[in-house]
Amino acid sequence: MHHVKNLAKRAGHRVQKTVGYRLLRTKKWGVDWLDDCLRIASEGWHPQFRSLEVVFDVGANIGQTARKLHLRACPRTIYSFEPVASTFEQLRSNTENLRSVKCLPYGLSDNDQEAQINIYTASVLASTCDRSPILSSDCEAFERTETIQLRTVDSVCREFEIDSIDLLKVDTEGADLRTLQGASEMLASHRIGFVLFEFYCPTSPITENGTYCPVDAFLSSQGYRLISFYTDFVHEQQSIGVYNALYMATPEVLV
Incomplete structure (x- = not known):
């Protein structure tokens, strides 16, 4: 042996x-967030969320996460939200053969309203935030602004009569806290199983946009616990990177 x-x-x-x-x-935890979600669901940590049947992919871009979920988790429905018109067309083209994917041409935030979004040379960087620890309209990568429509998670759930979300994945380039605040009703009633969100650093003297601590405080207040972190990128010189954090409801608040 x-x-x-x-x-x-x-x-x-x-x-x-x-x-x-x-x-x-x-x-080993913290290697792949989808592996961790599937493991927790299969082991029954949460009695109401034992699979990834309904997924909200907020900031879907051109469908990278939707395709990953389709291949490995086989959800019943993936609601993919992408507000930038040109990127939305790529999303729809890339997922047109995936029956589980429902593409929606708007973003999710804390209010139902129109907003301006900053467009950069890389479509994955599009953001409704004026400034974050890594982005602003002053940087060389900025191209233009575009008017988009924003909704809230709660209003979308009412419209489509969605009782629960197994996974809420949020990648809105600094606006993640606003998106989660727009899910206050669903979170407060613990009708969301997992929450995955992106951030750049723990705190920042520049802005709260894209920082971890305010989002952690909000999710903790709703009865959600940290599971693990995932690192996509770390800057060589600056105290920033691209990270994701996975949360789920704590057993104490389950009903």
Whole structure:
């Protein structure tokens, strides 16, 4: 047995050295948020959310997350929200063969209203925030503004008669707190299983947009607990990066 373990270890080192991949234990937390969601759901941590049947993909961009969910989780319905017109057309084209994906041409925030969104050279950076720790209309990547429509999670759930959301994924480039505040009714009644949101740093002297602590305080006040962090990017010199945090309702507040 010891010989077999050594062979496996050496094989793992060869894979890492040759192709840049490293083998990890399958139950290690914080590697892949979807793996962690599926694991928790299958183990029944939350009696009302045992699968990812209904997903809100807020800030869907061109469908990267929708395709990942479709292939690995097979939800009944993925509501993909993308407010930028040109990006929405790419989203619809990329997901037209995925029956579970429902594309909606508006963003989600804390009010139903029109708003201005800043468009940058990379479509994934589009944001309704004037400034965040990594973005502003003064930076070289800024291209233009566009008028978009915003809704709230709560109003969309009322319109489509959605009783519960298994996963609320929020990637709105600094406006994540506003999006979650627009889900206050669903969160307060614990009708959302998992919440995944993006942030750039814990706090910032520039703005709250894109920072972690205000979102943590809000979700904690609604009875949600931190599960894990996921790192997409870390800046070499500045104290910023691109991170995601996964939350779920604590057992004490389940009804």
